[in-house]
Amino acid sequence: MKPQDAMTSRDNTAIARTLNEALPYLRRYNDATVVIKLGGHAMGSDEGMASFARDVVLMRTVGINPVIVHGGGPMINDLLARLGVTSTFVRGKRVTDAETVKVVEMVLAGQVNKRIVQAINTAGGRAVGLSGKDADMIVCEPDDPELGFVGRPTEVDPKLLHALFRDEMIPVIAPIGTGAADETFNINGDTAAGAIAGALQADRLLLLTDVAGVKDGSGKVVTELTVEQVHALTSDGTIAGGMIPKTQTALDALDAGVRAAVILDGRVPNAVLLELFTSHGAGSLIRAT
Numbered sequence: 001m002k003p004q005d006a007m008t009s010r011d012n013t014a015i016a017r018t019l020n021e022a023l024p025y026l027r028r029y030n031d032a033t034v035v036i037k038l039g040g041h042a043m044g045s046d047e048g049m050a051s052f053a054r055d056v057v058l059m060r061t062v063g064i065n066p067v068i069v070h071g072g073g074p075m076i077n078d079l080l081a082r083l084g085v086t087s088t089f090v091r092g093k094r095v096t097d098a099e100t101v102k103v104v105e106m107v108l109a110g111q112v113n114k115r116i117v118q119a120i121n122t123a124g125g126r127a128v129g130l131s132g133k134d135a136d137m138i139v140c141e142p143d144d145p146e147l148g149f150v151g152r153p154t155e156v157d158p159k160l161l162h163a164l165f166r167d168e169m170i171p172v173i174a175p176i177g178t179g180a181a182d183e184t185f186n187i188n189g190d191t192a193a194g195a196i197a198g199a200l201q202a203d204r205l206l207l208l209t210d211v212a213g214v215k216d217g218s219g220k221v222v223t224e225l226t227v228e229q230v231h232a233l234t235s236d237g238t239i240a241g242g243m244i245p246k247t248q249t250a251l252d253a254l255d256a257g258v259r260a261a262v263i264l265d266g267r268v269p270n271a272v273l274l275e276l277f278t279s280h281g282a283g284s285l286i287r288a289t
């Protein structure tokens with residue numbers, strides 16, 4: 001028996017309802033630009049990566065311009081540990097000396113970037129792997145002298161990305177930038193994604209992480225957050241640790257002209273599709289006020 005013969009009419013009704021529900025969202029996002037930050041913790045298994053890649057190809061197929069900006073902190077930690085180098089973090093950012101930045105670039109622009117590119121191409125898309133160095137896309141200044149070669153983007157040139165959109169290619173970007181003195185800078189993945197989303201005036205910035213969204217004081221995920229609520233939850237300490245740079249990136253992106261930012265769990269199968277194409281969405285949405 002073929003699998004579809006085994007499907008009940010109830011299955012078919014559910015499928016039809018889902019497709020119907022998606023229709024207004026498919027219309028809304030036609031030709032929209034969606035920047036997705038894929039964090040190292042959200043990358044997981046090969047099956048998870050393949051599923052993410054299929055979602056991205058589906059987005060491209062329905063006329064969205066997806067841009068992937070990735071992290072890879074755990075993969076950098078692995079190689080540094082094998083090389084016997086200890087790494088420390090200050091306020092969520094890796095202290096990066098001249099030797100460390102070489103390892104960071106090798107892991108992010110090499111191993112991690114190409115894994116995502118290959119997964120998207122296997123799923124039927126045409127992904128192009130880049131770092132912020134390509135076409136001088138991301139120019140940085142030092143973030144903080146204490147952090148060494150950690151960059152803060154000062155200029156992001158989206159020209160190359162627009163050229164790729166015209167040919168329906170999918171940019172996959174490692175968060176590495178250059179400095180005025182030709183230095184190589186390590187950029188926090190969230191920061192790079194926010195800066196790119198701002199330069200593109202993106203419709204959505206999706207920050208994929210390892211929690212369901214931003215939680216309030218009682219531990220409940222807040223599905224829609226205002227800018228004021230983010231400030232309040234940060235000053236009372238409810239938003240803490242790694243969530244601080246994430247919500248700050250979301251607010252900076254909104255200031256730069258991005259229409260909305262969403263923080264969601266990248267380990268949930270089809271998280272991106274559920275966010276974009278269903279009425280209940282996924283995660284915490286922060287909209288410009």
Ligand SMILES: Nc1ncnc2c1ncn2[C@@H]1O[C@H](COP(=O)(O)OP(=O)(O)O)[C@@H](O)[C@H]1O
Pocket residue numbers: 039040041042208209210211213214215216238239240241242243244246
């Ligand atoms: N209010 C909050 N809501 C949700 N997560 C929070 C909150 N405050 C702190 N966190 C922490 O932030 C973490 C996400 O940041 P981080 O670990 O840096 O993510 P990633 O590695 O995906 O970039 C969560 O796993 C959680 O432990």
Ligand SMILES: CC(=O)N[C@@H](CCC(=O)OP(=O)(O)O)C(=O)O
Pocket residue numbers: 038039040041070071072073074076092093094104150151175186187188189190
């Ligand atoms: C400056 C800084 O901290 N850069 C990060 C870049 C990778 C990253 O952001 O990875 P995740 O998204 O997986 O955390 C780092 O060196 O780990």
